[in-house]
Amino acid sequence: MSPEKGINIDPQTKASSSSNNKKVVYHTKDFNLWYGDNHALKDINLSFNEKEVTAIIGPSGCGKSTYIKSLNRMVELVPSVRTSGVISYSDKNILDKTFKVEDLRTRVGMVFQKPNPFPKSVFENVAYGPKIHGIRNKKVLNEIVERSLRGAYLWDEVKDRLNENAYGLSGGQQQRLCIARCMAIEPEVILMDEPTSALDPKSTLHIEELVQELKKEYSIIIVTHNMQQAARISDKTAFFLNGEVVEFDKTDTVFTNPADSRTEDYISGRFG
Amino acid sequence: MANNNDLNKNSKVNVREMIANNKEKNSLSNITEKLVPTLLFLITAVSILTTIGIIYTLLSEAIEFFRRVPIWEFFTSVELDPFGPDPEFGILPLINGTIISSLIAMAVAGPIGLMTAVYLSEYASEKVRRTLKPLLEVLAGIPTIVYGFFAFTFVTPILQLIIPGLSLTNILSPGLVIGVMIIPMIASLSEDAMTSVPNSMREGALALGSTKLEVALKVVIPAAFSGIISSFVLAISRAIGETMIVAIASGSSKDFTFDITESMQTMTAYIVEISSGDISTGTTMYYSLYAVAITLFVFTLIMNLLARYISRKFREEY
Numbered sequence: 316m317s318p319e320k321g322i323n324i325d326p327q328t329k330a331s332s333s334s335n336n337k338k339v340v341y342h343t344k345d346f347n348l349w350y351g352d353n354h355a356l357k358d359i360n361l362s363f364n365e366k367e368v369t370a371i372i373g374p375s376g377c378g379k380s381t382y383i384k385s386l387n388r389m390v391e392l393v394p395s396v397r398t399s400g401v402i403s404y405s406d407k408n409i410l411d412k413t414f415k416v417e418d419l420r421t422r423v424g425m426v427f428q429k430p431n432p433f434p435k436s437v438f439e440n441v442a443y444g445p446k447i448h449g450i451r452n453k454k455v456l457n458e459i460v461e462r463s464l465r466g467a468y469l470w471d472e473v474k475d476r477l478n479e480n481a482y483g484l485s486g487g488q489q490q491r492l493c494i495a496r497c498m499a500i501e502p503e504v505i506l507m508d509e510p511t512s513a514l515d516p517k518s519t520l521h522i523e524e525l526v527q528e529l530k531k532e533y534s535i536i537i538v539t540h541n542m543q544q545a546a547r548i549s550d551k552t553a554f555f556l557n558g559e560v561v562e563f564d565k566t567d568t569v570f571t572n573p574a575d576s577r578t579e580d581y582i583s584g585r586f587g
Numbered sequence: 588m589a590n591n592n593d594l595n596k597n598s599k600v601n602v603r604e605m606i607a608n609n610k611e612k613n614s615l616s617n618i619t620e621k622l623v624p625t626l627l628f629l630i631t632a633v634s635i636l637t638t639i640g641i642i643y644t645l646l647s648e649a650i651e652f653f654r655r656v657p658i659w660e661f662f663t664s665v666e667l668d669p670f671g672p673d674p675e676f677g678i679l680p681l682i683n684g685t686i687i688s689s690l691i692a693m694a695v696a697g698p699i700g701l702m703t704a705v706y707l708s709e710y711a712s713e714k715v716r717r718t719l720k721p722l723l724e725v726l727a728g729i730p731t732i733v734y735g736f737f738a739f740t741f742v743t744p745i746l747q748l749i750i751p752g753l754s755l756t757n758i759l760s761p762g763l764v765i766g767v768m769i770i771p772m773i774a775s776l777s778e779d780a781m782t783s784v785p786n787s788m789r790e791g792a793l794a795l796g797s798t799k800l801e802v803a804l805k806v807v808i809p810a811a812f813s814g815i816i817s818s819f820v821l822a823i824s825r826a827i828g829e830t831m832i833v834a835i836a837s838g839s840s841k842d843f844t845f846d847i848t849e850s851m852q853t854m855t856a857y858i859v860e861i862s863s864g865d866i867s868t869g870t871t872m873y874y875s876l877y878a879v880a881i882t883l884f885v886f887t888l889i890m891n892l893l894a895r896y897i898s899r900k901f902r903e904e905y
Contacts, residue, residue, distance in 0.1 A: 389794060392786075394712070421796030431787035434810050434903035444795040447805065482905055493791070500795060 337364035340504055340534050341386060346400035348381060350393060355381050357558045359400070363551075365503070368526060368535045370545035370566065373555035374581065379538045380428075382555065383506050386536065387423045388416050404504075421448060424497035428509040430489035432481035432496070437464075437473050440481050440492055444500035459499050467495035468525055487518025494525065498533075505529065507537040511544065523548050542582060546570050554578045645881045652676075652874035661878060665843035669861065669872045676875050678882060680843040684851035685886070688762040688833055689826040691847065695766025696822055700773025701815065707774070708781035709803045720775065727771040735835035738764035743836060756838025756850040764836070765829050769822040776821065780814025781807050785905065810905060813898035820894035824887045830855035854883045 341363040348356040356378045363369050371379045384390040385402060388409060401408050409419050432440050441460040450456060460477070464470040469491045473484070481492055490510060497505055507526075511519040526535060526548050539545050545552050546566060553563040554575075562569055562578045573579045653661065656676045664677025703723070707716050743760040747753045753760075784807050792806045793799075808815065830853075838850035839860050852860070858876055866873050 387794060389790060392790070392793075417796045417798055419796075420794055425794035427787060427790060427794075429787060431785075431791040433788055433791065433806055434905035443792070443805070447795065447797050447801050480904055496791075496795070 337367065339363065340365045340404065341536075342401070342403040342406075344401040344403070346385070346402055347398065348378075348385060348390070349395075349397045350381075351395040355558050356385070359560055361553055361560060361563055363504075363534060363536055365534045366530060366532070367551060368530050368537060368549045369551045369553065370549035371536065371538045371553045371555060372540075372542055372545050372581075375540075377555040378558040379555045380508055383508050383536060383538050386504075386506055387420050387425055389420075389425065391416075421500060422502050423504045423506060424500070424502035425506040425508070426490070426493050426497055426510045429513050430486060430493050432484075432489050432492050434480060434482060436478045437481050437484070437492060438477040441495050441499045444496060448500060463495040463499040464492075466498050466529075467491040468521065468528075469495055485518070487514050487521055490514060490518065490522060491525065494522075494529075498529075502533065504534045504536065507535065509538050509540060512540060519544075542570075554581065556581070642884075645877050645884065648874055648877035649881045652871065652878040655871045655874065656878075667841040667843075669841075669875060674871060676871065676878075677843075678854075678879060680841050681852055681854045681857050681879060682882070682886075683843060683845070684758060684833075684837070685827055685853040685855070685883075687845070687847060687851060688758050688765060688829075688837070688853055689823055691759060691762025692765035692769060692826040692829075693819070693823060695763055696769045696773050696826075697819065699766075700770045700818070700822070701777055703770065703774035704777035704781055704815075705803050705808070707778045709799060709807060720778070723771045723774055726768070727775075729768070731768065731829065731831040732835075734764050734768050735761070735832040738832055738836035750848055753848045754838075754850055756836060756840070757848050758833070758837050758851040759847045761832045761836040762847070764832055765826050768829070768832070769825050772822045772825065773818045776818030777811070777815045780811035780818070783814075784810045788905070810903050813902045816894055816898040816901070820890055824890055827883070827887055827890070828855060829853075830859055834859045854879050854886075858883075 339362045341361075343359050343361045346356060346359040347354070359382060371383060373379045381390055385398065386404075386409075390396055398410055400410070402410055404419060404423065407414065409416075433443060435443070438460055441463050442456045445456060445459050450459070461470060461474075464473060469488060472488060473492075476483070481489060484492060490513075494505075494510075511522050514522065523544065526537065529535060537545075537549065549566045551564065552566040552569040554561045554569065554573075554577075556577060562573055562575045564574070568574075569578060570582060573582065661676055661678055663679070664675065665679045666675035666677045667680045668675040707719060711719065738760045739756075742764055743753070743755065743757065746757075746760055746763075747755075750759075788806055788810060789802050792802045797805070833853045834856040837852065837856065839852050839856065840850035841852055841857075842849070844851065857879055861872060861876055
């Protein structure tokens with residue numbers, strides 16, 4: 316559990332270390348998680364590179380959402396959760412009790428399955444993050460809000476209604492607002508937990524294009540039910556099944572030439 | 588499947604026929620069906636008519652009062668002396684007493700009730716909450732006469748140790764006790780409002796690196812604001828209307844003063860005092876009851892309208 320120095324690179328994490336010379340942002344080593352007696356994640360070993368999109372796919376209940384929520388420790392909101400192993404972010408073990416979880420979540424943003432804007436104005440939604448982190452200057456806030464909304468391709472649609480309640484926006488707009496809210500504090504990683512599952516195809520397309528743009532600045536880890544989506548937008552894909560990582564490799568490889576027969580079965584739609 | 592078909596053919600039970608027969612027989616239930624809405628309307632009308640009746644009585648008797656005492660004098664004079672040889676009827680001392688006791692009560696109950704609600708909804712574990720909330724609601728079930736006694740025989744002597752100049756009857760002690768009495772109202776209703784804020788909003792805020800306190804103060808309280816305001820208003824109305832505690836512990840001084848260590852009378856306590864004495868109908872003193880009562884009524888009405896306006900203005904809809 317101590318912040319480790321030399322991390323053994325086992326087969327599962329090979330995919331990340333071999334590609335280019337990108338920096339590894341997240342390292343997960345022998346990570347286990349229990350909900351009460353339910354062993355939900357088993358010996359997870361994964362690592363993620365900066366400025367890449369990693370997709371996590373798998374059938375319902377395979378632990379993919381649990382895993383992504385472990386990456387910013389949101390999973391701890393469930394009272395009965397226990398964990399073991401190491402998840403290191405920037406070489407610090409985030410599971411360490413002394414680790415300040417607010418710092419982690421400032422550097423690792425999250426977008427949820429259902430859009431969850433605050434019941435405040437569009438402006439206040441985006442300005443919330445900077446404000447709680449001590450940015451008060453009105454001019455600076457204006458600039459951050461505009462930049463974030465532009466970044467989420469929402470600016471043109473909402474620039475005349477910045478003071479209206481965010482709940483007046485459409486579902487797709489709300490989700491892009493949540494992405495803008497997340498970008499406003501300039502995190503290094505954005506976790507996305509099935510961000511398009513509540514959206515119509517057009518809004519989904521918007522978000523997918525946005526992810527491609529965001530990749531230039533951020534590392535993105537995205538959980539998705541939609542395998543085509545994973546194939547379209549990700550550089551790497553991890554396949555989860557029953558709380559284990561079955562396969563983790565370049566997306567092309569996973570989809571065209573999977574090493575494990577279970578991956579092939581899932582991708583070709585034989586189950587899940 | 589063959590079996591099923593046989594059953595249908597051989598069975599003598601014809602459901603369609605039975606339902607049709609029953610429909611004809613049930614003409615009585617048709618009448619009931621038509622009568623019920625009328626009946627329910629009449630029952631609803633009872634409470635509305637009662638309200639109208641009360642307002643009518645208050646108004647007509649109050650008008651009689653204002654024939655004897657000019658309305659501007661009633662609302663501007665600080666002299667109140669109904670028993671004197673030359674009676675004076677200025678309501679300002681009573682309004683002053685009512686506002687001061689309510690303000691003291693809210694100064695106690697507002698912060699304590701709100702903090703209790705924040706603790707229960709944001710910090711307490713499910714188990715703690717399920718134990719504490721019913722206990723809190725017991726506090727709301729204590730009869731006000733008990734609170735009055737408590738203020739007079741327990742709180743006032745303690746306060747006298749702290750504030751030496753405190754009179755035996757004073758507005759501070761009942762104000763504080765009214766505050767204690769309305770804490771559960773604010774705590775419980777505010778907690779309901781906060782608990783009903785969807786968890787997804789808390790998650791959204793936590794995921795941006797907010798601390799628990801920031802989530803409570805900047806997301807949950809604003810989202811629950813209209814519910815919190817309504818709890819405050821209900822509590823203030825309760826404090827304004829509270830009678831027994833002030834009647835017992837605050838005495839019946841009709842002086843116009845802002846000194847909270849002195850005795851003051853509230854509108855409700857005045858009504859108790861006058862109506863429990865021997866007063867004959869038709870005297871000015873008798874009619875003054877109605878004038879005070881209607882003022883009290885308008886007071887709470889304004890409170891409610893104000894609250895509705897505030898909660899609509901600051902509401903965060905989700």
